[in-house]
Amino acid sequence: MPIDFVFNPELRLLDGTIIRDRGDALKFAQSQELRPGVDDRDEILHLLERAGDPNEVEAAGQKFRDWLAELEVLDQRP
Numbered sequence: 001m002p003i004d005f006v007f008n009p010e011l012r013l014l015d016g017t018i019i020r021d022r023g024d025a026l027k028f029a030q031s032q033e034l035r036p037g038v039d040d041r042d043e044i045l046h047l048l049e050r051a052g053d054p055n056e057v058e059a060a061g062q063k064f065r066d067w068l069a070e071l072e073v074l075d076q077r078p
Helices: 022-031 041-050 054-071
Strands: 006-012 018-021
Touching: 006 054, 018 022, 022 041, 022 054, 041 054
Parallel strands: none
Antiparallel strands: 006 018
C-alpha cells in the first residue's frame, strides 16, 4: 500500500507552485503532457503511486526532484 510522504524542504516551482507532499507531486505529474521517449513522466507516476516503504519513498522523491530539474521548472533561489 502506498504511503504518504512530504518533501523537506518543500519544492518551489518557477510558476509559484509549491509541492509539499506525494499528493502535490502526483497532481503536478498528472498535469504534464505525456511525451513518450522524451521524459520519464510515466515512470515517475508509477513510483509515486506505489511507494510503500521508506526506501521506495526516498527513491520516488529523488526521481521526482531529478525530473523537475530536467524540466527546468524548479525555483533554485534561496
